[in-house]
Amino acid sequence: MQVPYKMNDSAVPVITLDGPSASGKGTIARLASQALGFHYLDSGALYRLVALAAMQANVDAHDEQRLADIALHLDVVFSDTSVWLDGKNVGDEIRAESCGEFASRIAHLPALRAGLLDRQRAFRKPPGLVADGRDMGSVVFPDAVLKIYLTASTEERAHRRYKQLMDKGISANIENLLQALRERDERDSNRALSPLQRSGDAKLLDTTCLTIEQVVDKVLEMYAETRDKASGDA
Ligand SMILES: Nc1ncnc2c1ncn2[C@@H]1O[C@H](COP(=O)(O)OP(=O)(O)O)[C@@H](O)[C@H]1O
Ligand SMILES: Nc1ccn([C@H]2C[C@H](O)[C@@H](COP(=O)(O)OP(=O)(O)O)O2)c(=O)n1
Numbered sequence: 001m002q003v004p005y006k007m008n009d010s011a012v013p014v015i016t017l018d019g020p021s022a023s024g025k026g027t028i029a030r031l032a033s034q035a036l037g038f039h040y041l042d043s044g045a046l047y048r049l050v051a052l053a054a055m056q057a058n059v060d061a062h063d064e065q066r067l068a069d070i071a072l073h074l075d076v077v078f079s080d081t082s083v084w085l086d087g088k089n090v091g092d093e094i095r096a097e098s099c100g101e102f103a104s105r106i107a108h109l110p111a112l113r114a115g116l117l118d119r120q121r122a123f124r125k126p127p128g129l130v131a132d133g134r135d136m137g138s139v140v141f142p143d144a145v146l147k148i149y150l151t152a153s154t155e156e157r158a159h160r161r162y163k164q165l166m167d168k169g170i171s172a173n174i175e176n177l178l179q180a181l182r183e184r185d186e187r188d189s190n191r192a193l194s195p196l197q198r199s200g201d202a203k204l205l206d207t208t209c210l211t212i213e214q215v216v217d218k219v220l221e222m223y224a225e226t227r228d229k230a231s232g233d234a
Pocket of ligand 1: 021022023024025160210215
């Protein structure tokens with residue numbers, strides 16, 4: 001397990017991007033982190049990795065203790081281009097819709113979420129971090145300097161996911177994707193612990209009519225404004 005950065009975490013700026021499935025969180029967080037030279041945390045990948053490991057070991061979605069145990073002992077390595085679980089490249093496997101679905105079904109379990117907390121916070125290292133997920137701004141990094149709630153209409157998100165799957169040569173059906181997105185949004189938003197919701201201090205960024213480049217520019221602009229304000233206040 002990685003050792004958390006301990007010296008003075010609050011001095012390391014964090015930008016959080018939370019939002020529903022296929023809103024573009026991963027794409028935008030990765031590009032913004034590259035532009036700023038920051039580290040990047042794809043927290044959804046951790047939930048997907050627990051889901052994959054659990055599916056491979058035939059662990060029941062209700063077996064909180066075993067799932068928490070998997071979360072605590074995940075042997076995972078993130079590289080720029082992929083993710084390695086127990087020494088095996090599982091980058092494509094964790095992106096499967098079935099894996100995202102299983103991740104969403106187990107993500108309400110408190111012991112599992114607790115088991116991933118330190119691992120997520122360990123990504124906070126100088127010079128800064130961009131983190132994406134559902135509860136990055138509300139629970140994992142409540143002192144983030146910039147919190148964004150990224151969203152887009154359900155139809156646009158289904159269209160984006162459809163195109164993404166087709167580009168990878170995976171067949172998909174837009175109606176099924178729409179239905180799956182609605183179910184996942186519903187489950188992620190209505191769980192008791194760390195639900196997907198826009199917290200009061202998160203800035204809303206609706207990307208329905210924006211290109212990827214426009215969204216990245218907007219995030220960088222928001223971050224520059226936050227820094228200007230902080231230096232003006234000092
Ligand atoms: N503003 C945008 N306009 C068009 N396509 C986008 C936009 N943002 C993201 N995408 C595309 O949508 C798909 C889903 O994005 P992704 O980053 O995986 O979303 P999330 O992490 O929220 O599930 C990807 O193929 C990505 O390239
Ligand atoms: N911070 C997080 C990240 C993901 N999850 C859960 C809920 C999500 O449906 C699954 C998969 O997340 P992921 O961000 O990879 O999914 P999408 O790319 O948005 O489709 O994991 C969570 O509960 N908290």
